[in-house]
Amino acid sequence: MLPFARITIIGLGLIGSSLARAIRAEMPTVRVTGHDADPAVRDTARRIDLCDDVTDTAGASVTDADLVILCVPVRAMGAAATEIADDLPADAIVSDVGSCKADVLAQLSTALPGRTIIPAHPVAGTENSGPEAGFATLFKGRWCIVTPPDDADPFAVQRLVELWRRVGADVETMDPAHHDMVLAVTSHLPHLIAYTIVGTASDLESVTQSEVIKYSAGGFRDFTRIAASDPTMWRDVFLANKDAVLEMLQRFSEDLSALQRAIRWNDGDALFNLFTRTRAIRRSIIEQGQDDAKPDFGRSH
Numbered sequence: 001m002l003p004f005a006r007i008t009i010i011g012l013g014l015i016g017s018s019l020a021r022a023i024r025a026e027m028p029t030v031r032v033t034g035h036d037a038d039p040a041v042r043d044t045a046r047r048i049d050l051c052d053d054v055t056d057t058a059g060a061s062v063t064d065a066d067l068v069i070l071c072v073p074v075r076a077m078g079a080a081a082t083e084i085a086d087d088l089p090a091d092a093i094v095s096d097v098g099s100c101k102a103d104v105l106a107q108l109s110t111a112l113p114g115r116t117i118i119p120a121h122p123v124a125g126t127e128n129s130g131p132e133a134g135f136a137t138l139f140k141g142r143w144c145i146v147t148p149p150d151d152a153d154p155f156a157v158q159r160l161v162e163l164w165r166r167v168g169a170d171v172e173t174m175d176p177a178h179h180d181m182v183l184a185v186t187s188h189l190p191h192l193i194a195y196t197i198v199g200t201a202s203d204l205e206s207v208t209q210s211e212v213i214k215y216s217a218g219g220f221r222d223f224t225r226i227a228a229s230d231p232t233m234w235r236d237v238f239l240a241n242k243d244a245v246l247e248m249l250q251r252f253s254e255d256l257s258a259l260q261r262a263i264r265w266n267d268g269d270a271l272f273n274l275f276t277r278t279r280a281i282r283r284s285i286i287e288q289g290q291d292d293a294k295p296d297f298g299r300s301h
């Protein structure tokens with residue numbers, strides 16, 4: 001049985017539009033209603049026939065929904081939830097796709113007291129944004145981490161888990177604070193490093209003219225892809241997951257200082273041992289079949 005009959009998606013960018021496409025592809029009888037605060041995005045969504053209906057107001061999009069998924073930048077979650085509060089049916093489940101979870105749960109709980117809130121995070125995306133960047137297969141074979149509050153209704157959680165399974169995700173449940181620590185090191189810190197290194201190189205570019213671009217090797221190019229990610233989205237992630245990111249950044253800075261010291265003192269063993277350890281990590285990821293990097297970067301969509 002389908003877990004939901006009428007799903008509303010608020011925020012029709014990369015993730016919202018991918019979800020709309022995936023739901024329509026995998027569960028064609030589900031009615032998908034969409035809303036976005038940006039009129040240009042709503043026009044595009046209508047032109048590309050993204051949803052069964054696109055409404056001009058957030059309230060109108062939820063009046064008969066049994067699931068509402070907020071797909072807006074993490075610091076806009078509270079405002080988006082407040083906009084639907086008066087029109088949300090009593091038995092509707094509210095979820096989201098934000099990249100960090102504790103702050104979002106706090107925003108949603110404040111905006112929608114007494115409502116069923118089950119946050120989630122599909123760990124799948126690209127550096128692109130907007131309704132035309134989405135694609136139906138984005139979530140296939142990817143993790144979706146569901147972070148229910150302690151008192152969550154187990155049946156509501158089960159229905160949301162089933163939705164994500166139907167669009168192809170592997171689902172794990174996790175405590176929100178733990179999610180934020182794990183993602184701070186596996187996703188948020190790598191983005192911060194990419195933004196930094198591309199910024200550093202672009203500062204140098206004025207000295208070296210176009211050499212940074214001309215001789216950019218594979219490693220730097222990979223960083224430029226990540227550093228092309230949406231500025232609003234990532235500003236919000238770093239501010240909303242501040243504590244976990246600062247904790248991981250502290251550890252990273254200490255490790256970087258140790259490497260700096262090893263280079264300064266010609267400690268080849270320290271360098272060799274670290275690089276041997278990290279090579280083994282990469283190889284074990286590939287052996288476990290979790291090397292989604294290459295197919296994703298090259299994925300045609």
Ligand SMILES: NC(=O)C1=CN([C@@H]2O[C@H](COP(=O)(O)OP(=O)(O)OC[C@H]3O[C@@H](n4cnc5c(N)ncnc54)[C@H](O)[C@@H]3O)[C@@H](O)[C@H]2O)C=CC1
Pocket residue numbers: 010011012013014015016035036037038041058071072073074076079080097098099100121122123124125126127128129130131230233237
């Ligand atoms: N981009 C990625 O790779 C991934 C993003 N996420 C999360 O998904 C969420 C959405 O990200 P994207 O789809 O990439 O962003 P996006 O920039 O492509 O789309 C966000 C959309 O939300 C709309 N919006 C902003 N505030 C709104 C409001 N108050 N009410 C209605 N619409 C509003 C914007 O107009 C925009 O169309 C974020 O919370 C992000 O952390 C999660 C996994 C991957």
Ligand SMILES: O=C(O)C(=O)Cc1ccc(O)cc1
Pocket residue numbers: 098099122123124125126127187226
């Ligand atoms: O494009 C990439 O490399 C990503 O890392 C995509 C991504 C961005 C944010 C998330 O919360 C989850 C996945």
